[in-house]
Amino acid sequence: MQIKRTFGERLFDSFNALVMALLIIVTLYPLWHVLSASLSDSGKLMAHSGLLLWPDGFNLESYKLVLSNPSILSGYRNTIIIVVLGTAMNLIFTIVGAYTLSRKNFMLRNPIMLAIVFTMFFNGGIIPAYLLINNTLHMGNNLMALIVPGLISSYNLIIMRTAFQEISESLLESARIDGAGEIRILCRIVVPLSMPVIAVMILFYGVAHWNSWFNAILYIRDRNLYPLQLVLREILIQNSTDSMTTGAAMGDREAIGESVKYATVMVATLPILFIYPFLQKYFVKGVMIGAIKE
């Protein structure tokens, strides 16, 4: 349908485009800064202040240092396993949970929701969790310890439930009348209709797994099982100029690579940045078309 835009609309569109362009510049800068810094000479970097638009003393030293760390490869491997396996499990449980809790004919849905929200505020802290996972369930030193405790994120569950609630009940009702069971309805109707939200969940859970390192500190002893972020964190701290992270001057340290900090960020971040473009295709309008019979 070709309806002509009004002058006001055209003005708005230009203004919008301008604002967006500005936004791109402003939000791109941090990454650009990090990239330039990672390729800069550490000494020059320490002396530099202000905007960093080009590498100052181009060199690849920092990358060499980070990527030659013996644990980097195993770090990547472990993290990829955790991301893939973890996200898959997260999705299954969260989708099932969100679906059941979105059904208005489920009498217990509000009490259960309240109970779940309660856990977002009150928890027992590190020690009981550790005792449970390590001593009781014997998941210590196993990658499962990094997946199972975080199996369902209450926040994500709530978001997905909100999305599922929007699905027209009549649609599901007619499926039930046709004899479909709940699981079928979930898989054949609800999930396909909710691809945007599910895509977001993949992003949220995937990123969370990718970035996580704290649980590994608690549960993993074997260096070969360290996820990527933990390895990078070690490299970072070992090369840090921040006395906040290095603590007292106990043990002198070698000339520090300031640009290592930035190389670490690049190595840690770049892969995950590429996920979003793939998920963007799910954010297509009109996903509901064709499913609604009225």
Added chain:
Amino acid sequence: MRRHGLLGTALLLGLTALAGCSGGGSEAEGQSSDGTDPISIWASLNTNVSITLKSMNEITAIQEWEKATGIQTEFQHPAVGAENEQFNVMLASSELPDVMFVYGDYAKLYNDGSIIRLNELIDEHAPNLKKILDENPEVAKQLKADNGDIYAIPHLRLGEYKTFGGTFIRQDWLDELGLEKPETLDEWETVLKAFKESKGVSAPLLYGAPPKMTTMGPAAANFLEAYGVTNTVFLKDGKVVYGPIEPEYKQFLDMFHRWYDEGLIDPDFATNDQKTYDAKILDSQAGAFFTYIGGGIGRYLPALQETDPDADLTPVQFPVRNKGEEPMFTGRSWEWSGAGATITKSNKQPEETVKALDYFFGEEGHMLKNFGVEGETYTMVDGYPTYTAEILENPDGLSVVQAMAKHFIANYPFVGEDDDRYNEQYYQLQQQKDAVELFSKYSENTLEVSIPPISLTTEESNEYSKIMNDITTYRDEMFIKFVVGAEPIENFDKFVEQIKKFNVDRAVEIQQDAVDRYNAR
């Protein structure tokens, strides 16, 4: 259906991968040749070691140690930066190793039952250590708890060199302006003024080094301490007092405020972080500043000389008020560094363990720890252990520190005694060597003013930290306000009053009690 397939495949793949991925963590349970279990030792893995080695077990000195004493060890290392969490979690789960390197509250660990008392074991199985303690009662005092218990085999620094940081100044600027290194506060004022006027720099005196929690970074403290007080509790004529409420503190504020107004101090002192601090030094905006001898100068000087080959940073003695006075506060560390090896309740061979650790206090063990293996990493030249090329010019391109870390343990805490001759050779730059000597010159004075390594009970500790957190917050805020002039110095009395309202007297009392207990050890 496609959805399911994808998920299903991912699951399947993952589970298979996982099957092969269960931690085989503690597989290194070797059996030693004579059938006894290896002794597990929990310790932080130092950065420089981790560059070449995966575990301290691979350090040359450790391997020689095992040969000499006949024990087998197995080091367990926490993740860097996560030592605290893993330590606590390890204690909570009661899966304790045989030996733990600890830095901190030993009494707590003992009261919890995690570690054992070592006095008898030392008397019977650690003759070398016992001798040192008997000959140095002051050291023994530091090591013992208030009730006389000893909980750790210590890391000792009995040599001359106990100070690791101090103020450095741009020697090339002094030379250019024909000035001598300043000693008194008046001389400092002259020098800083000259820096400002002739060189036009923004930070003749740079400070505000992190950690930002207290803006009284060491440099400011140096100038305050010229007045004979410091910015926390200390000993004045043998009694504990709180520095900021002493009259000398006001005199210092007066001077510092004047310096600020005249532009002699870095105006950004309140907001500096490590990065801006570094930048000002390397950008030649800073005339004098505090830093550490090893990691500080070792970093700054080479970088500075890349852009300005004439630049020179030399150490300056801690300032005094009047000529002829000696600095009292030198940032000196105690003979016992606070680090040590504890024996846990899980240790089934405490006697053997203590005996083996004692090795480092004997002549052979001492050389091994600090210099490595004779012929390989050092040679005796006129009776002075001199590092070989393996260390000083490592064929594999390792830096000095890294080479040292590969072969022996001298630059981070470990059981045994440090040796000055290591320091003398480790510091490569002449400026560093000078600094070490200069800063340690008056370190004996610090003994009179520093609060010794006391122990507080849990209740005392809780109460003290509760009171002090309020006071420290207030102190730091007001310090900035006084210096920049937001608060007139005339209000100093109100400042003191407020601190008293915070119950500083009780805090001082707590410290005094602990000091009395210490002296009675």
Added chain:
Amino acid sequence: MSGDSRKFRGTQQALGAPRRLSGSSTGTESANWFARLWLNYKKNKAIYWMVLPVVLYFLVFKYLPMYGAIIAFKDYTVGKGIWGSEWVGFQHFRDFFESYYFWRILKNTLVLSFYQLLFGFPAPILLALLLNELRHEMFKRTVQTVSYIPHFISIVVICGMVVDFSARGGLFNSIITFFGGTDSSLLSDPSNFRTLYTASSIWQELGFSTIIYLAALSGINPELYDASRVDGASRLRQVWHITLPGILPMIMILLILRIGGLMEIGFEKIILLYNPNVYDTADVISTFVYRKGISEGAEFSYTTAVGLFQSVVNFILLLGANRLSKVLSDNKLF
């Protein structure tokens, strides 16, 4: 879509059990409740069995370890364990409330949170709406992808930039002097802190936060737009009458959750930006507790007690927000 669901509420009432428990404490009432529960179960067996693993997860991994919270009332030491440590009752809470700075840190925490809410909550919604209006698909995707990147850059790096730009002679000051202002150390002034903190948060989180709204926008039936255009509606009216109502449920739920987080201001970012000169507006509960921990070592009990206090307040706020939302917009969490 919400229009649709409203149409069908009546039908749902007829179909299933009432959505709310008619809670009552008399014997026959609760017997009635169980009877209704049993009926509901028989009618919806699949749902009950499906939700079981989910419930089990929360019971085992969240509720079981909850006993650890009692260390807030004890003097916890790791060696003695949770059960073996001594009781101290409300001592830690008293210590916290009695601090001279209690009101200040409470105020700062709430004010900073509120600023974040006031500016940081609508911003992603606005951006999502603007993105929605972009005509060029490639451009839209580019903006989306780029704007979400700062979320992934470590907070240490971002704060390093903020400190650098805020210094004398830094980028921000260059802009200020360009417009006729004076050069000053921006982070030294308490009145600047809130602005810098909030603005940098928006800078970092804006792009990432829009994603969920973009997903919600995808769920709106495009036929609604087509129909309204035929009726002559301008784009602005479309936004007001179709788009916003379409994503309203998501907005409300997220708002409720956000309000439930009002007492949380993490210490890491503040530590990286603050200094004693700005304690007046920057010192919050978490930074104050953090500094105390530095002087004392592992401070489990005190930290837990303070955390518990914050959680209780947060939870109450959440309940309030939920109720308000139910009344005002018919959206609720439970």
